[in-house]
Amino acid sequence: MLNFDEQRFLRIQSGAVALQKHLEAAITSCLTAGAENIFFLGTGGAAILMQPASQLLQRRSRFPAFIDMPAELVITGSAHLTEKSIVVMPSLSGTTKESVALLGKLKEIGAKIITLVGNEETPLGKGGDHVFVNFAEDDTSCESFYLQSLFIALAIMNCRGEIENYEQVIAELSKLPELLLEVKRAYEPKAEAFATILAASDYHIVTGAGNVWPEAFYYGMCILEEMQWIRTRPVHASDFFHGTLELVEKGVSVILFKGEDELRPLAERVQNFVPNYTEKLAVLDTAEFALPGLSPEVRALVSPIVLATVLERISAHLEVMRNHPLTMRRYYKRVAY
Template sequence: MLNFDPAHYLSVQQGATALAAPIREAIGELLSDDAKNVFFMGAGGVNFLMLPAARLLQTRSTFPVHIEMSAEIVNTGSAHLGPGSIAVFPSVSGTTKEAIAAIEFAKQQGATILSLTAKADTPIARLADVNFANDCADPTSSENFYLQSLLLALAIMDVRGEIDDYDEVVAQLQTLPELLVAAKQQFEPRAEALADEIKDEQHHIMTSAGGSWYEAAYYGMCILEEMQWIWTRPVHASDFFHGTLELLEEDTSVFLFKGEDEQRPLTERVERFATTVTRKLRVLDAAEFELAGLTPHVRALVSPIVFAAVLERLSSHLERARDHDLTTRRYYKKGDF
């Protein structure tokens, strides 16, 4: 497999799942200290990786959940942020300036800072009251953060008595890293062919629903746009029929992510329509991957993680097919802007 080290990949994702017990312990302590709400406040694309877990809490827990952009909350504040708030900040680098400013702001309001970082010795990790570090980089970070935030959400629900199969779900998640390697291997031939097919295309509509929607938006912005300079139009499947459908022509590229949660019918509706117009509908279906041993309930939870894993293979082949390194940037290092 192109540019893929299975042993390293496993070590990263197993490192994420190994945090289940420490995360559960920390959440138990915070909730026993009368935590009253949780804020997901990361900066940039990494905050997309928190949102399936945030949505899980919004729909399955009565614990108040708030989603904020770091760059905005320091300007607007929030009446809900203060003592008793758990403010969650994910960061690969641990140095993101918008996140650091938001952490300092949240601390001034009395919030408890919980950070998820790749390294413990970074500014964001040091500013946090609770830090969980797991060594990762861009090619492995998405699954890492999806897993950690899911474990955090499950822990909140377990402490509050809002889930009756916490141990079973966590046990299944422990098997996920090896299943993701198998999914990557299964997708490899398609990733190679798809990269060659789209290497000269400059515009793509990215659509999905449920937990997988956040991966569709993330992949469009953080990979295709940032790393390959390809224009994308992420649109939620429920909004597809409120404008975006009118853009479709026979050569319009549409990437459709079909997860396995209760929002799958929304993506199937897009699929039914798009096949009548465009010949460039690219469907990625989480149900096509074996994921042996996972129950339907857990498969639904991990759909965005599966997509992140297999799309990394597409990214590697796009790098090859387009002769465009995934680390090359035009503007990031030109100073403060």
């Protein structure tokens, strides 16, 4: 595979899986101590990656789950954010300034802080009540963060008796590192062709629904915009027909992500509409990838993880094709802002 270290990938994703029991213990401790809600408080891309777990709790659990922006909470606070709150703060660097700024306020409030970081020797690595460290880099962090947050959500549901097959689901999720590697290998011959589609336009509408919508948002904002300087319009598939459809015409590129949860029909609605008005529709569908040993329920849960692992292969080809390394920035961490 192009510019890819298989053993490094396995090590990082296996590291995320290895945190499951420890995350479960931390959640059990917090709930036993009387926690009443959970906040997922990441910044930028890390925040987006928390959305599937938050959505899972909002739709399948009665335990209140919130997702908000640290930069805003530092200023406004929240009536729901109390000493009875669990706060999950993901940051690969452990130094994200908006999250670090909120850390002190959280300690004053007395919330229980769970930090997910790539480096312990950082403000967030040292600032949590429960700190989980799994070294990763930009090309491997998505799967790791998705998995860790999913383990947190499932642990809450298990503690509350809201999931009957918890052990089976966790056992299936433990197979993901090797399964994802096989997905990458199988998709590699197609990755360059998809990258060509992305390189061919300087503007893309990127859409999806359900738990893969965050990956559509993330890929548009954090990869195509930040890392490739390609303009995008991420829009949820349920909002596509309330404005964005008017931008679809001949020559306009639409990128559609399809997952396997119950909201798949929203993506299919877009897929049925777009080819009537533009020849540039590209679809990534997780149902096309082999994941032996995973039940339909777990396949649906991991759809954003599968997309992330496939998109990494596409991005590897895209940066070479455009002679634009994914590490190149104009402003991010380069100028004052």
